[in-house]
């Protein structure tokens with residue numbers, strides 16, 4: 001059965017007048033025909049050769065242009081014959097972007113759609129608008145070719161809401177994805193919709209960075225949380241400590257050393273030596289000979305930061321024997337500021353997740369336990385891990401989030417190739433910890449670089465990023481530009497729209513004009529994970545994230561008790577809501 005049969009003239013839009021690879025211009029003969037064309041609609045173009053082969057395109061632009069008439073005597077004739085003038089002096093045309101080809105494949109006894117263009121249309125080829133039955137036929141091809149074992153049902157096509165829009169789950173995660181949209185456009189709901197489906201797979205593995213505690217009610221997820229100041233020193237399955245000895249040399253330097261100081265170089269050397277000595281001490285006590293001979297400054301091995309401070313302060317106070325009695329040692333007084341800085345970080349409760357862990361977290365095998373919390377997937381509810389960062393102060397957010405991401409990436413890197421299983425990091429509100437590099441301090445730079453590394457090399461080791469943000473123009477360009485699939489929800493800000501446009505292939509730019517006018521929960525999905533770049537109404541998740549938009553006016557209409565302001569002030573003082 002042929003895919004499209006355009007027996008009556010009602011679907012005919014016009015004929016091809018101009019072809020420029022993916023862009024096609026159609027000549028439309030009457031105003032009536034022109035009215036059939038709506039921007040965003042799909043059309044089919046006849047192909048001369050090839051039985052039942054059609055080129056599919058989007059309508060970009062519908063135009064009725066007036067052509068100025070130059071002959072001098074025209075004024076008179078025009079007045080005489082007004083209706084004629086109308087026809088002579090306007091050109092009706094429609095601009096299209098070609099998106100793919102449908103073809104009958106005899107061996108499969110099936111019509112398939114592919115994104116490649118077998119050929120460009122011929123001049124004068126007929127162009128038909130797809131609606132009703134024809135549109136349904138085409139959408140059902142999309143839907144049936146979309147249902148594969150690896151498909152992720154995202155929602156319904158806006159063009160035809162009986163057709164389910166699928167994402168290819170392999171391609172979506174293989175080369176990173178971005179989910180972008182203004183605040184309240186439906187990003188968190190989309191994340192929940194994707195998580196919900198992933199949770200059904202027996203060994204899926206996703207870690208969600210939850211910045212506002214929006215996902216803490218999801219019943220299918222394991223909930224982890226960075227301990228707040230109140231919880232320091234307590235040990236529990238939910239609490240995720242990141243002991244300081246997990247930091248690599250770069251991160252530690254960024255945290256403790258002020259590059260602008262005169263003695264910075266000496267500080268780095270002395271600090272590193274002291275850390276190496278303490279790591280060595282740990283390994284010797286445990287008799288880890290193999291590791292002793294190979295470990296580096298970057299190796300995550302527990303050591304005592306107090307002892308490092310001790311060594312540095314000895315050097316700082318050291319006097320040595322000179323020719324005329326005692327004189328100041330080589331490093332005398334050079335580490336005073338460093339020591340103050342370290343001790344202020346150690347006592348800063350906000351850094352408690354690094355320095356305030358109970359001793360059970362500082363054991364040699366604690367790291368493997370922590371990694372299992374983050375990365376296992378066989379236990380109950382373990383496929384989806386939600387890490388709640390909602391009580392972490394914003395200035396240290398980049399450090400923590402990137403530390404978690406880096407550890408996951410490195411463990412993945414060092415896992416044997418044969419046993420390595422893919423894992424995806426869902427970075428909600430990415431603009432908060434993955435900003436552009438300009439103007440960031442050294443600690444933040446390290447954090448951003450950790451993510452950039454994952455963006456660039458994660459694919460090879462099965463680490464995928466799903467970058468979610470309401471401010472794409474603030475997100476690191478390196479990271480965003482590595483995202484091969486984009487789900488763009490409504491975006492009203494011009495800078496953000498420009499950023500998203502840059503992520504898309506040039507031929508699709510015109511599609512993006514709908515970004516500011518889409519409905520909540522409606523998205524433009526582009527990339528190799530979808531058959532057709534298209535507008536999709538995203539399925540609401542069954543379990544909703546805690547992100548409801550507050551209905552101010554309705555709430556103000558009700559009588560209600562006041563919240564406990566005293567309690568809120570106390571929470572603010574102790575930096576915790578419990």
Ligand SMILES: Nc1ncnc2c1ncn2[C@@H]1O[C@H](COP(=O)(O)OP(=O)(O)OP(=O)(O)O)[C@@H](O)[C@H]1O
Nearest residue numbers: 183184185186187188189470521538540547548549
């Ligand atoms: N697919 C959808 N269908 C219907 N309504 C939706 C859909 N997605 C979101 N909404 C509505 O929009 C509201 C906000 O959605 P959501 O919290 O996902 O926005 P967001 O983009 O994550 O916002 P923010 O950037 O502020 O985090 C939801 O509470 C819900 O009422």
Ligand SMILES: [Mg+2]
Nearest residue numbers: 187188189547
């Ligand atoms: Mg959100």
